Amino acid sequence: MRNALALSLLAVLLGGCASHENLDPNGVWINQNAIDAAAKGGNLRQALLANGPNLEWQVNTKAAQATFSNGFELGEGKITPKEGGQLSVDFYGNFTETLSVKGDQLVQAANENGPAQSFVKPQATPNPQVPPGGVFEQALYTAYMGGDWKVIEGPNLGSIVHFLPDGRIEGVDSLDRYALCLAGDCAAMSGEFDSLWLEKNKQGNAFIFRRDGSRLEILEAVNQAGADEMPDLHPGARRWLLQK
The missing domain is CATH 2.40.128 (Lipocalin)
Structure with missing residues (x-):
């Protein structure tokens, strides 16, 4: 009984230490x-x-x-x-x-x-x-874009694509970097739609994307605003369809 009581007290003390x-x-x-x-x-x-x-x-x-x-x-x-x-x-x-x-x-x-x-x-x-903000961004990219994505429609059909945490893309010949739109001007321009930036050799464009579980659809971004207005991006033709 004494041993059992001593062990119980020790467990309480250790638990208290662990909960600090x-x-x-x-x-x-x-x-x-x-x-x-x-x-x-x-x-x-x-x-x-x-x-x-x-x-x-x-x-x-x-x-x-x-x-x-x-x-x-x-x-x-x-x-x-x-x-x-x-x-x-x-x-x-x-x-x-x-x-x-x-x-x-x-x-x-x-x-x-x-x-x-x-x-x-x-x-x-x-x-x-x-830089500040980059730690969250890399963790988000890993959770949201990580894994193997197979191109089932679009350029590089059949290729396995990797969206890396540091913003690099592997598996698509015409692309080498990406950036998800999280907030700010890019969000204002795409409104209710998710958007991302895709580029090759520092030359690129904004695209609209739709994510539905293990499917990722990347579409052309069509600007419906006038020449003197802020861009108003809407989904256009589908460029890629990827399956995780």
Whole structure:
């Protein structure tokens, strides 16, 4: 009985040690909820909008700086510590965000600018050469575009295509890089439609794409706007159909 009681107490103590929160806010934090929603294989921008607006935070308390990315713009603010381990991030008087660490998550508090959001550390150690926003982007590209894609319609029919996390494409002769539209001007131009940029030797064009589970349809982007208006891109003829 005494041995059993001692073991029970030890388990409680060890469990208590294991449950201690990691309160260090420093480093890169990504919006895993947005990635998980996108990885289901549906509309990309709907997944990002439903779990945004911010996609990544980089926190450096030693330098008193924090940077967020929303897929289009970067915001850099000055950190001021608050009671209870919270961090107030002031963006040069324009607005303020409040961050705190709860367990293994960085929590951005809700305010008049947007809802509460949570972020986690990326599984792999970030490459210090990757610019702000790039860690989320690479994780998203891996989850949403990773794997083997077979061309079942279009140029390079039958080829296996790889969309790599760093934006490179392998398997299509006429392409060497891609970029998914996450937010900003490209999103405004394509409206309700998902879009991406495809290029070869730094020359390329925007395309509309539709993702339905394991099928990826890439279509010409037809501009329906006038010459003096912002481009208004709509789906045109299908260029490729790929099957995962």
